[in-house]
Amino acid sequence: MADTWFDRRTFRRPWDLDGLLDAKRATGTRVSLVIPAVNEAATVGDVVGRIHDAFVRDSDFVDELVVVDGGSTDDTARIAAEAGARVHSLADIRPDLGHRAGKGESIWKSQLVTTGDVLAFVDADLTEWDTHFVTGLLGPLLTDPGVALVKGFYERPFRAGAADDPQGGGRATELVARPLLALARPHLGRVVQPLAGEWAVRRSVYETLHVPVGYGVDLAALIDVSDRLGLDAVAQVDLGRRAHSHQSLQDLGPMAVQLTAAVLSRSDARVGEDRVVLHQFRGLEEIAREVDLSERPPAAEVAR
Ligand SMILES: O=c1ccn([C@@H]2O[C@H](COP(=O)(O)OP(=O)(O)O[C@H]3O[C@H](CO)[C@@H](O)[C@H](O)[C@H]3O)[C@@H](O)[C@H]2O)c(=O)[nH]1
Numbered sequence: 676m677a678d679t680w681f682d683r684r685t686f687r688r689p690w691d692l693d694g695l696l697d698a699k700r701a702t703g704t705r706v707s708l709v710i711p712a713v714n715e716a717a718t719v720g721d722v723v724g725r726i727h728d729a730f731v732r733d734s735d736f737v738d739e740l741v742v743v744d745g746g747s748t749d750d751t752a753r754i755a756a757e758a759g760a761r762v763h764s765l766a767d768i769r770p771d772l773g774h775r776a777g778k779g780e781s782i783w784k785s786q787l788v789t790t791g792d793v794l795a796f797v798d799a800d801l802t803e804w805d806t807h808f809v810t811g812l813l814g815p816l817l818t819d820p821g822v823a824l825v826k827g828f829y830e831r832p833f834r835a836g837a838a839d840d841p842q843g844g845g846r847a848t849e850l851v852a853r854p855l856l857a858l859a860r861p862h863l864g865r866v867v868q869p870l871a872g873e874w875a876v877r878r879s880v881y882e883t884l885h886v887p888v889g890y891g892v893d894l895a896a897l898i899d900v901s902d903r904l905g906l907d908a909v910a911q912v913d914l915g916r917r918a919h920s921h922q923s924l925q926d927l928g929p930m931a932v933q934l935t936a937a938v939l940s941r942s943d944a945r946v947g948e949d950r951v952v953l954h955q956f957r958g959l960e961e962i963a964r965e966v967d968l969s970e971r972p973p974a975a976e977v978a979r
Pocket residue numbers: 710711712713714715743745776777778779781797798799800847869870871872873890891893894919920921922930
């Protein structure tokens with residue numbers, strides 16, 4: 676089944692809003708779109724504003740547009756509210772449950788202030804994106820009851836000053852997430868962007884899952900939904916190209932720890948195989964690399 680999953684569950688076509696609105700009405704599905712944000716004043720107005728205009732003002736595709744502000748010290752909350760979002764301060768959501776800092780905490784607590792049957796998440800730091808992200812993420816969920824989680828994927832440029840490597844983004848994806856999946860969940864190797872912050876999930880499934888409070892949130896959802904419901908409950912959609920603001924290499928260190936913890940805590944820690952296949956992607960061209968994990972016995976045990 677994993678062999679054919681990519682062809683069956685990878686969507687590349689554009690989604691027609693009118694058709695999806697019909698599907699949404701026919702299924703009585705309500706959609707909550709959640710944007711976790713900390714200090715994203717430079718970009719949150721564009722992300723919220725364009726989603727609001729297309730899917731709240733001009734259609735009823737998104738029923739709730741929510742920003743969870745995880746403690747910004749800039750104007751993120753004001754700008755997001757002016758652009759059309761309902762803004763919740765993370766610290767004010769169910770304070771009786773305690774407070775942790777992190778993207779996953781905002782995603783987890785967003786479930787407590789939203790009511791949609793489907794939750795869609797979009798990052799607030801996008802610099803290159805478009806509103807088809809939203810129709811793409813929701814399309815498979817609105818048209819196929821067998822789909823529970825949809826991950827976006829895209830080309831990811833790396834932009835540093837004048838340097839623009841069109842496919843050089845996603846350092847944690849390439850060096851942490853893909854290798855971990857190759858070892859612990861090889862059947863998820865063909866998920867093109869396992870760390871995408873743009874994904875959507877059925878509430879009825881997600882509300883039953885544990886949620887890491889930090890950056891492990893996206894990877895954990897992917898693993899847990901496929902563990903619980905099978906790989907076919909996961910779909911992925913081609914969203915074209917996406918750029919965001921990059922964290923420094925050092926700041927990706929704590930993210931790498933959180934990603935590793937999310938996978939290790941869902942795994943038998945022993946490496947059972949001598950060889951694994953690492954799936955990489957150039958665009959949609961798949962590169963499958965066999966990686967040798969075998970170990971030699973101590974030399975002292977080898978007859979000379
Ligand atoms: O404590 C935090 C940290 C971040 N964010 C927001 O979460 C989004 C993504 O965070 P960011 O720091 O930009 O993450 P990236 O470096 O872009 O990390 C990528 O990889 C992460 C780990 O998988 C994913 O969570 C991200 O969505 C994905 O874009 C942004 O809107 C942030 O403002 C919070 O709400 N709370």
